[in-house]
Amino acid sequence: MPSPTSMNLRCLLRSAAIVSFITSASLLFGQSPATVVVDAGHGGYDRGGVPGQRIVEKDKTLDVALRLRRILQADGYKVIMTRDQDVFVPLGTRVTIANSYRNAIFVSIHFNCSTRLGANGIETYYYSNGSAELAASIHRNVVASAPTENRGIRRRGFFVLRRAAVPAVLVECGFLTNPTEGGLAQTDGYRQQLAEQIARGIRRQPPAVSRPLTPSLAAAGQLGPQPFNADANRDFVRADAVRERSSKSKSSRHRKSSKSSHRTTSQEKKESSSNDEETPHKKKTPKKKAEE
């Protein structure tokens, strides 16, 4: 029969073990949010891409998003889709959905486009500082397994990223206008691979390999490391977030931004026109008003 002292000790040890378990569980929980809001870019009359684009972006984003849902649900995540069929969902609604879950993360899936066939590669966007680490984790995993260029991680004020109150990331999974990447995106296996790599990033798993930025981009003289992580900043491309300047310009930007998840400010459009013609901001998508 144990003495009262040894019982107290055992009790104490058990309590310590329980506290330790709870602490580890909350740490794990903190790193991997239970809710993932998966956002398939475009939908309905908003096809995404450039006019006349052969491979329709909205279909590919939805396919990858549905694959990602299956993977995350199997992992035990709660997954909320902003759309799970070919319908148009306003950007404001997408953000409202994301912001209605505490401890959620928002992952928006897109494919890139350009009038230049040679434009290629994968790039990932974030806006708030609290999203940078998630952006890096997803980007490095997707890039690690993709046979294409690493275009880097960029901070940009896209509507869905700017308005999200939770960590929010937008992944451009390659150029549908590029013959090689467009061909890959049309295969089930590659889209499944994209979904699996995004899931790895959400789980914060380390990438299989670390890849530097594509040399041509690095040589363009526009790139530099962001202060986010001095040890692993080779993927970060300098792209400052744009500040809101006046209520008038804010409201005009708001309308502009609302047309597509790709839309950003007029200043950014100007920058991307002069600096980086492959960015998706130039395209002329739906004439209809997207929101409000």
Ligand SMILES: [Zn+2]
């Ligand atoms: Zn898109």
